[in-house]
């Protein structure tokens with residue numbers, strides 16, 4: 319299935335960009351018209367691909383680039399969600415031009431523990447500090 323391999327490729331790309339352990343809430347992609355993506359099929363594939371992975375529950379936002387239609391008769395160009403249309407001038411075979419990009423444009427990541435990044439930055443501090451921070455509970 320076409321959409322399945324695309325969903326798989328997106329998941330691989332997301333995993334490469336997100337830090338291990340980071341919770342990705344939303345992934346936004348831009349898809350060119352030439353890709354011929356069925357958004358519903360891609361969303362279903364996305365759920366299947368991310369099932370029982372750290373990306374489970376992450377939403378996929380798909381922005382589809384429209385076709386650019388160029389009429390050789392009157393010189394008009396315009397954007398259209400479908401490739402085969404009729405021009406206002408009566409030309410029923412204007413030329414559709416599409417792009418084939420598949421770009422990951424945004425990741426929304428929810429950090430589990432806000433302090434985690436600071437700890438990593440202060441990596442020079444020996445681990446002994448951690449025990450001093452959390453004294454045993456006096457009972």
Ligand SMILES: [Zn+2]
Pocket residue numbers: 389390391392393394405406407408409
């Ligand atoms: Zn025209």
